Amino acid sequence: MNKNIIIAGVGGQGILTIASIIDLAAMNLGLQVKQAEVHGMSQRGGAVESHLRISSEEIYSDLIPLGKADLILSIEPMEALRYLPFLSPEGVIVTATEPYKNIAHYPEEEKLMDTIKESATHLSVDAGLLARKAGSPKSFNVVMLGAASPYIGIETEELEKAIRLFFGRKGEEIVNVNTKAFRLGKEYATE
Amino acid sequence: MQKQLLLGAEAIAQAALDAGISGVYAYPGTPSTEITEFIQRSQPENGASVRSAWATNEKTAFEAALGMSYAGKRSLTCMKHVGLNVAADAFMNAAITGIHGGLVVTVADDPSMHSSQNEQDSRVYAKFAMIPVLEPANQQEAYDMTRYGFELSEKIKLPVMLRIPTRLSHSRATITRAIPREQNDLSPSGDKTKWILLPANARKSYQRLIEKQQELIDASDSSIFNKIIEEKGPMGVIAFGIAYNYTMEVVKTYNLPIAVLKISQYPLPKKLISQFTGKYSDILIAEEGYPVYEELLKGYFGNGKFRGKFDGALPRTGELTPNLLAKALKVDTEETRSIPSIVAGRPPMLCKGCSHRDLFDAINRVMEEYPEHHLFGDIGCYTLGALPPYNAISTCVDMGASITMAKGAADAGMRPALCVIGDSTFTHSGITGLLDAVNDNTPITVIISDNGTTAMTGGQNSAGSGRYYNICKGIGVEEEHIRPITPLKKNLEENSRILKEELNYQGVSVIISQRECIQTARK
Numbered sequence: 001m002n003k004n005i006i007i008a009g010v011g012g013q014g015i016l017t018i019a020s021i022i023d024l025a026a027m028n029l030g031l032q033v034k035q036a037e038v039h040g041m042s043q044r045g046g047a048v049e050s051h052l053r054i055s056s057e058e059i060y061s062d063l064i065p066l067g068k069a070d071l072i073l074s075i076e077p078m079e080a081l082r083y084l085p086f087l088s089p090e091g092v093i094v095t096a097t098e099p100y101k102n103i104a105h106y107p108e109e110e111k112l113m114d115t116i117k118e119s120a121t122h123l124s125v126d127a128g129l130l131a132r133k134a135g136s137p138k139s140f141n142v143v144m145l146g147a148a149s150p151y152i153g154i155e156t157e158e159l160e161k162a163i164r165l166f167f168g169r170k171g172e173e174i175v176n177v178n179t180k181a182f183r184l185g186k187e188y189a190t191e
Numbered sequence: 192m193q194k195q196l197l198l199g200a201e202a203i204a205q206a207a208l209d210a211g212i213s214g215v216y217a218y219p220g221t222p223s224t225e226i227t228e229f230i231q232r233s234q235p236e237n238g239a240s241v242r243s244a245w246a247t248n249e250k251t252a253f254e255a256a257l258g259m260s261y262a263g264k265r266s267l268t269c270m271k272h273v274g275l276n277v278a279a280d281a282f283m284n285a286a287i288t289g290i291h292g293g294l295v296v297t298v299a300d301d302p303s304m305h306s307s308q309n310e311q312d313s314r315v316y317a318k319f320a321m322i323p324v325l326e327p328a329n330q331q332e333a334y335d336m337t338r339y340g341f342e343l344s345e346k347i348k349l350p351v352m353l354r355i356p357t358r359l360s361h362s363r364a365t366i367t368r369a370i371p372r373e374q375n376d377l378s379p380s381g382d383k384t385k386w387i388l389l390p391a392n393a394r395k396s397y398q399r400l401i402e403k404q405q406e407l408i409d410a411s412d413s414s415i416f417n418k419i420i421e422e423k424g425p426m427g428v429i430a431f432g433i434a435y436n437y438t439m440e441v442v443k444t445y446n447l448p449i450a451v452l453k454i455s456q457y458p459l460p461k462k463l464i465s466q467f468t469g470k471y472s473d474i475l476i477a478e479e480g481y482p483v484y485e486e487l488l489k490g491y492f493g494n495g496k497f498r499g500k501f502d503g504a505l506p507r508t509g510e511l512t513p514n515l516l517a518k519a520l521k522v523d524t525e526e527t528r529s530i531p532s533i534v535a536g537r538p539p540m541l542c543k544g545c546s547h548r549d550l551f552d553a554i555n556r557v558m559e560e561y562p563e564h565h566l567f568g569d570i571g572c573y574t575l576g577a578l579p580p581y582n583a584i585s586t587c588v589d590m591g592a593s594i595t596m597a598k599g600a601a602d603a604g605m606r607p608a609l610c611v612i613g614d615s616t617f618t619h620s621g622i623t624g625l626l627d628a629v630n631d632n633t634p635i636t637v638i639i640s641d642n643g644t645t646a647m648t649g650g651q652n653s654a655g656s657g658r659y660y661n662i663c664k665g666i667g668v669e670e671e672h673i674r675p676i677t678p679l680k681k682n683l684e685e686n687s688r689i690l691k692e693e694l695n696y697q698g699v700s701v702i703i704s705q706r707e708c709i710q711t712a713r714k
């Protein structure tokens with residue numbers, strides 16, 4: 001077992017929640033985990049990413065080497081492409097379709113989606129829609145986690161267990177919304 | 192003990208708690224901030240208390256940590272690399288006095304300047320001060336070496352530096368804790384010849400520090416954190432700190448017959464180095480930071496046996512990566528895709544609704560009336576006023592430099608001489624500069640952009656909250672020229688008028704622009 005995942009987004013979008021849930025699931029399975037994050041300056045609306053590495057053996061580098069990521073999980077379409085050099089030839093992009101436009105010259109959306117299509121095997125997800133269906137727009141991230149779950153290398157039950165653990169202290173309701181969000185994302189991916 | 196998933200910074204914090212510190216003293220600064228924040232939210236399990244509130248700057252933090260050490264207790268002080276410049280006077284002299292209770296100085300360096308003005312290498316400071324450095328390669332070592340650092344400090348009676356880069360500080364991994372140790376009892380030192388650095392004492396102490404160096408080298412040679420991984424071929428890597436991870440990543444992935452000397456404790460272990468350099472003939476030196484030890488090993492005139500940052504095997508600037516190591520070790524890595532040209536940059540920016548925004552609107556409007564626009568800036572979120580749409584500030588050098596540079600420029604004849612400084616930066620090192628201006632009656636206008644917090648580093652308490660008016664008054668700024676304003680759209684007219692009035696005043700004026708940070712207001 002050996003998975004390298006880049007989680008991408010914009011500062012404030014909450015990519016670390018996704019990372020934390022995967023971490024929990026991996027740790028429960030006794031796997032090694034390394035997760036490099038971005039703190040500080042870029043969090044102010046800048047591009048942020050997390051390098052998440054899971055393995056049954058010792059992990060050395062905190063950074064994923066170029067060309068070695070199995071998955072880019074992005075909650076913003078342009079951000080998915082920023083980390084393309086990290087993606088392995090067989091790697092997959094799973095991205096949300098909703099752009100986050102906080103810059104003056106955001107690329108044309110259609111061209112952006114075309115570039116993603118040309119770049120790699122990909123799955124684009126209208127995560128906002130599914131999150132609302134799940135009962136809370138805030139569950140956007142967890143929808144994306146669900147959509148990416150077939151590529152993470154960890155069983156669905158283990159990820160759901162981690163979701164319960166992660167949201168547990170926020171109450172049953174939040175756990176249920178996020179579990180639903182996860183399932184809707186996963187269903188969409190496996191349809 | 193149970194396993195925990197911790198950031199490198201948090202592993203240090205947990206280890207310091209488990210090593211029985213009685214206090215942590217720090218001023219925030221990426222990538223060191225999370226150490227103190229972790230201690231603030233997790234007091235020791237045995238009910239003992241650990242003092243942990245933020246200090247006003249790194250120098251006050253360092254000195255308080257030294258005072259706690261004088262009293263016989265263990266203390267931790269943390270800062271980012273440039274923070275050590277501020278604490279340098281205390282740091283250098285604490286190496287001469289030595290310590291009583293264990294003192295670990297954690298310095299977080301920022302190679303690649305993710306959130307800093309430079310990428311200075313703190314190991315140079317430790318070499319300068321002649322104290323040991325511990326440079327963990329991973330999170331477990333960050334934990335283990337912090338604990339070890341306190342023991343070493345008490346054994347050799349010196350402060351010990353723990354150096355980590357951004358990448359380790361901000362990366363998580365599982366760590367296993369050891370059994371926590373009790374805090375030291377109060378037992379003040381009282382050794383005057385040691386603590387009073389009058390020349391007669393200091394000369395002896397400095398001599399003792401020099402004599403201690405062999406003991407420090409021996410400690411490095413026998414350290415469990417330094418080790419050789421042998422191989423048959425002629426190639427080797429001397430990998431320092433986190434560079435070890437990148438080296439091992441490449442060696443393991445491509446199954447290379449390359450020997451590795453891992454170094455995590457300094458001064459350089461002499462025996463290990465001579466053993467390694469005697470056995471291998473083609474050696475790459477991999478340091479995260481300046482080529483400090485490459486220069487030393489290679490010598491000024493070079494030595495073909497060693498490769499590294501001087502000959503371009505590794506880049507001279509920026510942080511290391513596994514790919515850079517692979518290239519330096521002559522591995523053929525696969526072609527990788529490039530970033531499509533459609534991807535636009537997404538720089539950090541001021542938040543929507545941020546008080547600094549309304550302030551910059553007012554400043555820009557007033558400055559339009561002058562042929563040249565100069566605004567001496569400082570460090571904090573408001574530095575982002577340098578970027579579009581504001582393009583408002585002209586300088587950003589080091590904390591506090593806005594006021595003093597405006598003063599020097601005013602002395603040179605510049606009018607108006609306007610500067611902007613954040614509230615936390617003002618108490619960190621702006622007050623002394625303002626006092627200089629008051630004493631000279633220099634015609635400058637200082638804007639304190641007071642958002643009630645240290646926002647850039649995540650919203651820590653600001654040392655002088657609610658007292659800026661009285662501080663300015665107390666050091667002699669005339670009351671009619673201390674002008675509070677509220678930066679809001681609806682006040683743009685009035686704020687611009689006040690700003691203009693003070694720019695016309697030929698003496699020291701202070702505008703206190705006060706509105707809460709939008710991020711802390713939300714919490």
Ligand SMILES: Cc1ncc(C[n+]2csc(CCOP(=O)(O)OP(=O)(O)O)c2C)c(N)n1
Binds near residue numbers: 220221570571616617
């Ligand atoms: C010597 C030094 N210490 C710490 C830092 C890290 N740092 C940069 S800005 C900043 C805080 C600024 O706070 P404030 O002046 O209140 O401005 P705000 O970010 O709230 O706008 C800190 C701690 C630094 N750059 N230099």
